Amino acid sequence: MWTAVIVSALGCYLLKLAGLSVPSTVLDRPVVRRIADLIPVALLGALVAVQTFSTVQDLTVDARLAGVGAGFVALLLKAPFLVVVAVAAVATALLRLATG
Amino acid sequence: MPRLADTPARRELMVDSLGVGVATGAYGASFGAIAVTSGFSVWQTCALSLLVFTGASQFALVGVVASGGAPLSGAVTALMLGSRNTLYGLKVASLLRVRGVRRLVSAQLLIDESTAMTLKPADRRDAPLGFFTTGIAVFVLWNLATAVGALAGDVIGDPATYGLDAAVPAAFLALVWPQLTNLNARMTALAAAALALVLVPSARPGVPVIAAAGVALVSGVLASRRSRPADPARCKTGGER
Numbered sequence: 054m055w056t057a058v059i060v061s062a063l064g065c066y067l068l069k070l071a072g073l074s075v076p077s078t079v080l081d082r083p084v085v086r087r088i089a090d091l092i093p094v095a096l097l098g099a100l101v102a103v104q105t106f107s108t109v110q111d112l113t114v115d116a117r118l119a120g121v122g123a124g125f126v127a128l129l130l131k132a133p134f135l136v137v138v139a140v141a142a143v144a145t146a147l148l149r150l151a152t153g
Numbered sequence: 154m155p156r157l158a159d160t161p162a163r164r165e166l167m168v169d170s171l172g173v174g175v176a177t178g179a180y181g182a183s184f185g186a187i188a189v190t191s192g193f194s195v196w197q198t199c200a201l202s203l204l205v206f207t208g209a210s211q212f213a214l215v216g217v218v219a220s221g222g223a224p225l226s227g228a229v230t231a232l233m234l235g236s237r238n239t240l241y242g243l244k245v246a247s248l249l250r251v252r253g254v255r256r257l258v259s260a261q262l263l264i265d266e267s268t269a270m271t272l273k274p275a276d277r278r279d280a281p282l283g284f285f286t287t288g289i290a291v292f293v294l295w296n297l298a299t300a301v302g303a304l305a306g307d308v309i310g311d312p313a314t315y316g317l318d319a320a321v322p323a324a325f326l327a328l329v330w331p332q333l334t335n336l337n338a339r340m341t342a343l344a345a346a347a348l349a350l351v352l353v354p355s356a357r358p359g360v361p362v363i364a365a366a367g368v369a370l371v372s373g374v375l376a377s378r379r380s381r382p383a384d385p386a387r388c389k390t391g392g393e394r
Contacts, residue, residue: 054194054218054224055197056225057214057218057225057227058193058197058200058201058205059204060225060228060232061205061210061214061231061232062200062201064228064231064232064235065205065206065231065235066260066261068232068236068238069235069239069242069260069261069263071242072238072239072241072243072245072246072260072263073242073245073246073251073256073260074242074246074256077250080246083377084374084377085243086247087373087376087377088369088370088373088374089243089244089247089373090244090373091337091341091368091369091372091373091376092240092241092243092244092366093240093241093244093268093269093272093329093332094329094338094342094345095341095344095365095366095368095369095372096237096240096241096265096345096363096369097269097325097326097328097342098329098341098342098343098345098365099346099348099349099361099362099365100265100325100362101322101325101326101329101346102345102346102347102349102350103350103353103362104318104321104322105319105322106350109220110353110358111354112354116319117318117322119319120319120320120323121322121323123323124319124326124327125326128330133169133172134172134176134324137324137326137327138323138324139320140323141316141319141322141324142316142317142319142323144316144319145316145318145320146314146315147316149314149316
């Protein structure tokens with residue numbers, strides 16, 4: 054088990070460091086810059102979808118969708134970050150409570 | 154170090170960053186509890202949060218072990234999920250411009266949340282403030298909460314009861330929100346989400362999200378073809394905000 058902990062720790066750290074260590078001359082090229090701008094958008098967008106609709110390797114629709122939907126409405130109403138997160142959690146918890 | 158909260162914009166950025174830390178930290182307690190009930194010791198659980206420090210990878214490792222998988226196979230899944238931090242680094246590096254020891258420290262703080270808060274400020278000189286405030290807040294609270302969760306174990310119960318499993322995607326939605334100001338960014342986020350969902354049933358955990366980076370690649374190249382910036386020295390790109 055410790056081996057897995059250490060492999061994960063070392064590997065994940067080196068992956069982070071690699072990204073920060075790309076020379077700035079490469080990053081200043083317009084195409085690279087545009088792609089680098091869009092990568093967080095794509096990854097965060099994908100994370101939202103995967104964490105809302107999937108359970109390990111299955112696609113499911115459950116109370117999480119209502120919670121994220123409520124968070125979406127809160128964002129449209131320009132709610133601050135913590136409110137959005139709290140609204141999502143409370144909506145999901147209440148729906149689960151109501152539907153048993 | 155970045156200047157502290159000397160303007161309203163910087164103060165708001167710090168409050169938001171601490172908010173991200175609190176929300177993410179709360180989820181750390183459930184990580185601690187899940188890891189211990191999955192067969193990790195309290196020390197191993199705390200080591201994961203201190204040293205791996207990237208939530209999705211930690212949950213993946215613990216999840217694989219909990220479902221009876223080999224620990225090393227869990228580590229491979231964790232690395233696949235962790236590789237998105239490399240991609241974040243490409244963007245964050247140009248805003249932080251850190252070298253030497255500061256780069257070594259910054260690397261450990263490079264996660265979803267700190268990346269999003271680096272990109273949030275309208276004034277890019279505030280980017281380091283967003284990165285370090287969020288990174289340090291999440292690091293401290295995530296590790297404290299992990300220890301509490303690991304020691305409390307079963308007492309906390311299933312995080313789904315409190316809707317925390319929906320709080321995480323909602324937090325990511327709130328984090329990506331400020332960047333969805335133009336059509337190109339919105340289309341990229343939607344296409345990436347769709348591609349990831351299509352891949353979920355067939356691909357290993359972690360692969361769908363990484364594959365979604367391909368959407369950014371295609372979208373970035375297409376956008377560059379459509380409009381070449383007139384002033385390459387500034388080149389305020391379409392996707393920036």
